[in-house]
């Protein structure tokens with residue numbers, strides 16, 4: 001009986017989005033630029049990695065061929081042909097270049113509305129929203145109230161936050177309200193509590209997510225964010241592939257932040273994990289446990305949060321190489337009628353300006369011991385991924401996308 005395993009390599013875009021101009025992202029290409037920089041010796045870091053990007057397993061599944069299809073250019077060191085499985089390119093119809101938009105569309109539900117965003121002003125948040133938040137959450141005030149990178153703003157305001165008990169509230173180009181506070185001084189449960197209050201206040205503004213960003217350490221030099229991040233997200237507007245598989249009486253394993261992204265909807269097994277090695281292990285464990293017709297979905301967030309937003313090219317390259325080095329384990333764990341899909345939710349080119357996501361097309365790399373090799377072309381919506389998995393799992397067709405199987 002069939003099963004499906006869907007790995008979202010968060011932010012591993014492959015350039016070529018036809019509407020990138022609307023986002024100021026023309027020419028961005030996360031995977032392609034990392035390969036180029038590595039080839040030019042610009043992704044070396046002592047003790048971490050050096051030289052050209054070493055990703056033979058992703059290359060065999062067609063990452064090079066997909067990038068060539070997406071942008072017209074084959075990055076150095078990658079192959080123009082795949083050696084197994086099906087490869088192609090996904091193009092997003094949803095307007096946001098953010099995690100929920102990408103994930104919902106992949107799971108068959110393009111976002112039919114525009115998210116709310118906070119302006120590039122200081123303060124960025126509406127004063128009446130903050131006033132109500134402070135009152136309901138019983139806070140002495142807030143810090144931040146601007147667009148910022150999460151690690152930078154903790155270094156800047158973390159000490160003051162500990163001293164005053166005021167949480168750090170900030171946003172980005174995405175539809176987010178993020179709250180950073182110290183895990184023990186402020187308290188993790190208290191942080192979750194105020195995030196829930198913020199979520200109730202921001203959801204009517206169509207803000208996609210409130211994100212709890214706990215950190216530890218005692219001064220600017222030692223502050224570090226922990227794995228206790230939690231996303232409070234608006235629920236998808238229609239049943240996703242997760243809901244559909246659950247409604248059919250089958251298992252849905254949500255690994256990493258998947259459950260948060262779909263507001264817990266359609267999830268039968270929620271599994272948390274921190275860091276690429278653990279997320280990979282948890283995925284392999286789920287593949288061992290999963291019953292017939294199960295859908296296993298993992299979000300590998302570190303590509304995005306640790307390397308993309310941090311504009312860390314060597315770090316991103318090393319993360320891709322790590323994932324690649326473990327891919328043979330996942331392939332070896334596949335049963336004859338398992339389907340493995342590797343893809344991404346948006347781009348986050350670490351060679352690009354700023355610290356935000358980039359509007360890009362995504363790779364679609366599909367492998368099953370029972371499928372032959374072929375090209376599936378440029379798909380005009382990410383929803384084709386969800387529809388293909390639905391078909392594989394024997395579900396009734398949904399209302400968006402077409403199967404490429």
Ligand SMILES: O=P(O)(O)O[C@H]1O[C@H](CO)[C@@H](O)[C@H]1O
Pocket residue numbers: 099148149150151171172173174175176178211213305309
């Ligand atoms: O800079 P950090 O806190 O990692 O924030 C990033 O993480 C958010 C969620 O992915 C994005 O919207 C971006 O702002």
Ligand SMILES: [Mn+2]
Pocket residue numbers: 010011098099304345346
């Ligand atoms: Mn993402």
Ligand SMILES: [Mn+2]
Pocket residue numbers: 304305309357
């Ligand atoms: Mn991100």
